[in-house]
Amino acid sequence: MKERTNQEWLEELQGPQKSRAITDLRNYLVEGLGYALSSHHREDMETLIEDFVQEALLKILDNLDTFRGESKLTTWAQKIAVRVAYTEIRRKRWEDVSIEQFIPEDSGMDFTPEILTDRDPNPEQITTQDMLMDKVIKLIETELTERQQQAIYAVMFGGMPLQEVARQMGTNRNALYKMIYDARSKLKDSLMLQEGISPEELLEVFDLK
Amino acid sequence: MTTIEAQAMKRLLRSLANINPDEIGCDDCFEVVDQFVELELAGKDAEEALPLVKDHLNRCEACREEYRALYRAVKKLSEQDD
Numbered sequence: 001m002k003e004r005t006n007q008e009w010l011e012e013l014q015g016p017q018k019s020r021a022i023t024d025l026r027n028y029l030v031e032g033l034g035y036a037l038s039s040h041h042r043e044d045m046e047t048l049i050e051d052f053v054q055e056a057l058l059k060i061l062d063n064l065d066t067f068r069g070e071s072k073l074t075t076w077a078q079k080i081a082v083r084v085a086y087t088e089i090r091r092k093r094w095e096d097v098s099i100e101q102f103i104p105e106d107s108g109m110d111f112t113p114e115i116l117t118d119r120d121p122n123p124e125q126i127t128t129q130d131m132l133m134d135k136v137i138k139l140i141e142t143e144l145t146e147r148q149q150q151a152i153y154a155v156m157f158g159g160m161p162l163q164e165v166a167r168q169m170g171t172n173r174n175a176l177y178k179m180i181y182d183a184r185s186k187l188k189d190s191l192m193l194q195e196g197i198s199p200e201e202l203l204e205v206f207d208l209k
Numbered sequence: 210m211t212t213i214e215a216q217a218m219k220r221l222l223r224s225l226a227n228i229n230p231d232e233i234g235c236d237d238c239f240e241v242v243d244q245f246v247e248l249e250l251a252g253k254d255a256e257e258a259l260p261l262v263k264d265h266l267n268r269c270e271a272c273r274e275e276y277r278a279l280y281r282a283v284k285k286l287s288e289q290d291d
Contacts, residue, residue, distance in 0.1 A: 032282035071243040075283050079243045082279045086271070133218055136225075156224070157217045161271050162235065174236040177269065181232060188225040199226035208223050 001028060009073040013064060022057065028074055029053045029081045036082050040089065052088060056081035087163055094164040099150055102158035128205050135195055136187065143190045148183040151176060224268070231261060238265040238272050246280050250287060 001024045004012065012021035033049045042048065060077045067076055140149055147169065154165045155176075166176040191197045203209045245262050248255035256263040266273045 028286065032286055035285040036278035036282040038281065070241070071247050074286075075243040075247055075279075078282050078286075079239070079246075079275075079279050082275050082282065083239065086275050086278065090271070136218075136222070152221070156221045157214075159217070162269070163271060173271070174234045177234045181228075181234075184225050184228050188228055191225070199228075202222050202226045206219055206222055208219060208226070 004073075006067075006069050006073045010064060010067070013061065022061075025060070025074070025077060026053055026057060029056060029078060032078045033081055033085055036078075037085060037089075048088075049085070052085040053081055055088075056084040059084065090161045090164055091167070094160060097158075097160065097164075099154040099158070099160065099165055099168045102153040102160070103150060104153070125205065132197065132202070132205055135191070135197070139187055139190045139194070143186050144183050148179060148186070151180050152183050155180060227268075229264060231264075232268070233261045233265050235265070235269060235272055238262055238269070239275075242266075242272070242276050242279065246276065246283055249280065250284055 004021075009021065009025075012018060013025070015021075030049055030053050033052060037045065037049065056077070060080050063080075067073060140152060144152065150169060151165060154160045154168075155162060162176050163173045166173045169176065171179070188199060191202070192199075241259060241262055245255045245259050245266075248258055266276050
């Protein structure tokens, strides 16, 4: 591929002879996504990558005016292609999973089976852990809004990707991150104010230090 | 009865304890993650230059996954140029 400065890229991608620059950029992104997605093994990967790059190119060309030149244009474009690819891969992977399934039907929750397998055998510590977990769960139910609870259950407990939870909740990934941030803040403050439990104690009781 | 796995509970508790009032969101991270990758590939201290990006990448699995993919791609492509 012909070496270009950012300025040359911008001029060529928007100039009268743009097809050469677009082809070069497309090839660069296709090759880059091949490396980016090397851990995903699928037979149709080549076709998928072509589709991802096609969609990314549209976004890139539409957003050239937002490129601030703080990285190479090719890196900036690759970033957009990676975002397009992962958004689609995650959507396909999670589209049949509803966030509803992570919301408990009643307030009784049971931690015991899994938690016993990987925690400290000290019985006193186990009692303290159980007590603390009960408190955290109660605070989730009493202090958080319904949407905050949904978000915490699906993302933190369900391990669902932010974008997919956001899509189902009718919001976006960034707003959801902030919603979860607010929920975490609220829980941390409530633990301190209502239960007198500091963050340091939390880490200590669960050997998370 | 809903069962919550120990790992999930720990993930939540750690995220409560480590909360940082300066945390940035996914959009702010995306905005500069290309610079972050280039700094790293240039052997510079990206964490020192963009500490909140590093902080977000530590917290956000989706952004971390995309960052790693971008890093792999740009690294491989730049090696070919050399």
